[in-house]
Amino acid sequence: MLRIEDLHLSFGGIKALQGVNFEARAGEITGVIGPNGAGKTSLFNAISGFYTPDKGKVFFEGQDITGLSPDKRAELGLARTFQNIALFRGMTVLDNIKLGGHTRLKTNVWQALRYFGAAQREELELRREIEERVIDFLEIDHIRKYPITMLPYGLQKRVELGRALAMRPKVLLLDEPVAGMNREETADMARFILDVQEQFGTTILLVEHDMHMVMDICSHIVVLNFGQQIADGTPAEVSKAPDVIEAYLGAAA
Numbered sequence: 731m732l733r734i735e736d737l738h739l740s741f742g743g744i745k746a747l748q749g750v751n752f753e754a755r756a757g758e759i760t761g762v763i764g765p766n767g768a769g770k771t772s773l774f775n776a777i778s779g780f781y782t783p784d785k786g787k788v789f790f791e792g793q794d795i796t797g798l799s800p801d802k803r804a805e806l807g808l809a810r811t812f813q814n815i816a817l818f819r820g821m822t823v824l825d826n827i828k829l830g831g832h833t834r835l836k837t838n839v840w841q842a843l844r845y846f847g848a849a850q851r852e853e854l855e856l857r858r859e860i861e862e863r864v865i866d867f868l869e870i871d872h873i874r875k876y877p878i879t880m881l882p883y884g885l886q887k888r889v890e891l892g893r894a895l896a897m898r899p900k901v902l903l904l905d906e907p908v909a910g911m912n913r914e915e916t917a918d919m920a921r922f923i924l925d926v927q928e929q930f931g932t933t934i935l936l937v938e939h940d941m942h943m944v945m946d947i948c949s950h951i952v953v954l955n956f957g958q959q960i961a962d963g964t965p966a967e968v969s970k971a972p973d974v975i976e977a978y979l980g981a982a983a
């Protein structure tokens with residue numbers, strides 16, 4: 731579904747990614763882990779189009795998307811959330827989520843001016859779908875009219891997931907979805923991620939520090955260390971890999 735081939739990326743002298751190769755298979759949850767500075771965020775930015783790799787390719791459903799802009803990738807069905815929540819803080823929950831849906835509306839601004847009726851119909855359909863498919867699904871109906879600033883952190887992260895889901899993504903990239911959350915919020919988010927995979931069949935790639943959460947919900951894990959891929963396998967396989975144990979013990983020392 732999403733294939734990463736020999737990806738290299740550097741910042742001046744720092745080699746953030748040095749030959750990363752793996753596939754996020756259709757309908758599965760793949761996790762990317764690694765100590766601080768391992769290259770996880772750089773990998774996400776290269777996949778979503780914010781960084782251009784020095785070498786290597788990104789394939790989406792077999793199509794080489796390495797040269798495409800982030801917007802074009804989003805149109806193809808690649809949505810992401812950010813490590814630091816990127817919502818419009820003064821706007822309501824519903825309006826933030828609707829913004830995700832607008833990226834896939836057929837009528838653009840000029841067409842909307844000419845064919846006001848069609849645009850209005852699309853808008854109504856979008857609203858209904860968002861209400862049924864995203865707001866109910868994420869159990870955030872009671873806060874739909876609230877501005878983001880009034881929400882606790884865990885709910886803000888859920889709204890950000892909602893905005894990505896409103897894009898009806900084929901592949902969802904989650905950048906540290908449970909960072910900064912308490913145990914209850916983490917358990918809720920893990921359940922929602924599993925539900926997205928089960929109910930919508932979405933392919934999910936997530937970067938996360940919380941090892942327990944990654945081991946619990948991912949069927950496939952890629953481990954990075956200093957930009958290099960040191961393991962790629964099932965949770966049981968990677969947790970036993972000597973390179974992984976050494977990287978984590980080294981990081982903890």
Ligand SMILES: Nc1ncnc2c1ncn2[C@@H]1O[C@H](COP(=O)(O)OP(=O)(O)OP(=O)(O)O)[C@@H](O)[C@H]1O
Nearest residue numbers: 741744745746764765766767768769770771772773
């Ligand atoms: N925009 C940038 N400019 C310069 N160096 C960068 C930039 N982004 C990342 N780096 C460097 O690239 C390396 C990989 O960083 P990256 O943020 O991808 O790691 P990470 O695994 O996401 O870390 P963390 O877990 O701390 O978020 C680090 O050495 C980092 O300092």
